[in-house]
Amino acid sequence: MSDATCRRPLRISLPKGRLADDVARHLRAGGLDVPDFSASRQLTLRTADGTQEYIQSKPTDVPTFVVHGGADIGFSGLDTLREEGVDVLEPFTLPIGICRISLAGPPAWRDVDLHLKDHLRVATKYTRLASDWFVSQGINAEVIKLNGSVELAPLTGLSDLIVDLVETGRTLQANGLVELQHVLDSRVVIIVNRSASRLRENEVNRFLGCVRPGSPGA
Amino acid sequence: MNTENTLPAGGARRPEATNRRHLPLGVREYLWQDARLRQQLETAVNRTFRTWGYNTVILPMFEFGDMLTTRTHAATHDRLYRFLDMEGRTLILRPDMTAAVARLVGTRLAGMEGPFRFCYAGSVFRHEETSGLEYQQEFRQAGIELVGSADAMADAEILACMAAGLNACNLSDFRIVVGHADYYGGLLDALGPQPSDARQLRWAMHRKSEHALARFVESCRPSPRQRATLENLLTLQGADVAGLLERAAGFCLNRRMESALRNLRELTELLDAYGILERVTLDLAEYRNLEYYTGTTFEFLLPDSAAVAGSGGRYDGLIGKFGRSRPAVGGILHLDRLVRAVHANQAPQALSPKPPLCLVGQTKSGVALESIGKLRQQGLDIVVHTDPLSESGILDMGRSLEARVVADWCDQTQFFHVLACALPEYVGPMDLSRFEQLLEGLQRTELSVPEQSTTRMAGDDV
Structure with a gap:
């Protein structure tokens, strides 16, 4: 399976600032082990099981990280995404940051x-x-x-x-x-790198399953 | 003409370009190891293509604009490089190779029976939209076209042959995303939407946006069956090819969609026979240029690279626009992106010229040059310095070039004087035949500083 060939954990880009708390709360409600950036000065933090790595950046940089594959998945406002104009997948929106x-x-x-x-x-x-x-x-x-x-x-x-x-x-x-x-x-939209959606299909789908509004836990 | 309002060439808005290293955005310049690497990749890929029976074709760099644009590039005509010839006719720099092959086959080869297998390598030029990913204007491609067969066997051959090309570059960790123009085309037939609606559907498919798809479904008021197809469209993708094809069959709305699935089923069986089915991701919501592609479409992806490494598809309608119609399928690999993929697997490397086997100080002797010429014919690389240098000067030069042997020719003795050698016991004067033996021996044993270059590739004859 393709996922096995990838060398690093699934990387998720989170926005700092206005949306940070809402996004983190939504992810935790979906059962995801989102690390607490306020407790650390590090810019990348891994989950305890090592399967995911979270990065935090300026909201306007989230689409940039995702389109270039620096992160596989990101959380962005639709406003920021349209302003940045990058070519990424945007499977669904979340009822936050409205x-x-x-x-x-x-x-x-x-x-x-x-x-x-x-x-x-x-x-x-x-x-x-x-x-x-x-x-x-x-x-x-x-x-x-x-x-x-x-x-x-x-x-x-x-x-x-x-x-x-x-x-x-x-x-x-x-x-x-x-x-x-x-x-x-505008509201928060989950964005996915085009190649990552193919090369890490299973990991990405599992993650999306946890975050999708209406999924158990979310 | 009112010259007062005419700006000098280049415009007066920018300061004079004082930085001469500056290149236009989107072109590439390779040096030394990097240049060698791209050439090795191109050679490896092309050699593979030739072993599958593809014949090299060399195509013009530019053609008449009306020949290509109206027939093949209506959708992308604003991204072409245009200029005028002496008579004021529009020329375009080739935006791809496939159209040129189609023109060639449709016109000059119209009288011949097929099938034809062509391969090529070269640059194509497009103003690429800045989707934020990469800005490229010159693309180096190596590609193949199989003309004259409508059988799925031809599609499978193209995919398997391109896969073999990547394997020959040691880039075997690829993924192939396969779609089909008729699944989406058939869906459009069934819905019969207005053009603006179709754009919305394409956007939803392109961005895999459930949100945009739901909006489209609301606006086009589909029948319950159509609704079920649309609502499941974005789920018809993944690596479970057999399962997907079975599920997709339940959502067919007409013959065209059914025939797309039949064609894909046949193709996947053949890809299994070629041993590459496990590399395939199927995507029935894949939308690519419909004016061009009439059947299977595909993309090659490499790990840790966001840009596609290769792409292609079946274009049964294209050749008929130039002359005698024939079915055809083909694809290209992006050589610049293969270079990046190889680099991604390595630590960064300082660039330097390739060390020669031997550096010889300036000599104008016919005897010496003839002897050196013979050695070069055997594939040994020997640099003859063109300017006079002292003995210590030529030694310094040899060290900086990392030559394995540094020698001077002595006109009086008619001997080569070896000043430095990877095998120190050979330092000293020697006659022509011993000198030749020494270099041949060194080349064979490769006693040198190991070459910094990359892994050896199948086509490594550069």
Whole structure:
């Protein structure tokens, strides 16, 4: 069987930050022995039985690790996955990390037909995702990259609108912005390296079986 | 033309390219051991192909654009390298070899009976989409095409022959993923969806996304039988080939899907006979270029490599677009990726030129050069230094090249003076015939510093 020829344990890439706790809780509920990264300074940790190795990285790097085969399986937000645009398998989503990516701006923009605007400027950290969406909507927009505090852009005149992640909407409200349109409904998605799904079929399927929503334990 | 608005060649946006080591993205440059390795792999693969009766064909690097694009590359036409000839006609750098073979067979060989077996090696050029995995524009391929047989035996031969090629490179740990264009094609026939819907289904199949598939199922309102097929589509993959084929039979919606399974059943029996069935993963939700492939499709994977090592399939419709129609099947191996696979199995290695057997100081003597010429004909590699050097200079040069013998020719005595030798007792003057014996002996016994190069391969005649 092919799985026997692989030299290292199945490697799973977990995101740091916002999604870390939810993902770890979901995996443990599925009966997986996820090591506790907060108790160690190591970046890779193996399970007690040595069959799995977990790595933790910036959420935006999870798809990169998986597409290159640095990890076989990863947990990513759909927002991050679409932004990174990598070619991986995405068998199913999990009911965690639920949020949406929205187009937002000052309330006056509610009545504006964006298709008619000549030079719309939009600040976002999701430049690829936003550009793709504007193209699909037939809206001409100039996308400006920001790495954080995106709400500042319309307040300072840097941009007309923003495309950003919305969880509760409170940050928008506090800055006098309103949601204008839904761009993407995001949640955690499990991603699998294309080759690993063939070369480590059994291990991957066993792992997916533990994580699949609705499976016993999960 | 308004020259004021015309930028100088290369554009003024970038600073002058001062770094001359800079290459365009996606091309490869190999030195020394690496170059030798790729050549060895290419030789090993091609030698294997020839032992299966495949004849080398040499194909042009570029062709007329309208010849290839409209017939074969409609789906990928935006990824081709185009340029113009003197008369303004569009030329394209070959994006693959199969289309050129199809053109050749469909036109020049139309009058001959088949079957034809062709093998080739060379570069093909494509703007590869940056799927995040790898950016490549020049691909070195070695491939085979078997033209004139519609029998599953031909598909099996291609797979077995490519497998033998990988074995000859000591890369025997491969996996073959086999799919069939007619299973998906038949499913599309049965559903009869709008083109945009088909795109959604293809996306779901490509990403193995249950989520996207469920959305497609909702949108296309299938009959209960169609629904069952669709909902199980992503589960029809794995290494349990026999079990899968049996299960898939329950989800056939028409003759086309049934015939795909019949064809795959026959193929897997033959792959079993060839002894490679245990390497096969079946995937009925595999979707590959449908304009091109009409039957089995396949990919070769190597461990610890995310990029496919080889691919191919049956293309019964292609040759007919150029002339007399014939069934055909073929596949290619990506030589650059085989190089990487070999490297993945080794510790990194410092690159250096291959040490010559012998370094001779500058000599213009016809007698000496004739003697050296004779030795070279026997396959001994001898470097004659082209510039004058002192004795210590040529010794230093010999050490840095790691030559096994360093010698100077003495015009007065008509002797070779051996200055350094792997067998120190031979240092000193000697006549032509003793010198020749020494080098032949050294070559035979390989008493040298063992060559750092890789494992010897079946085609190791470089």
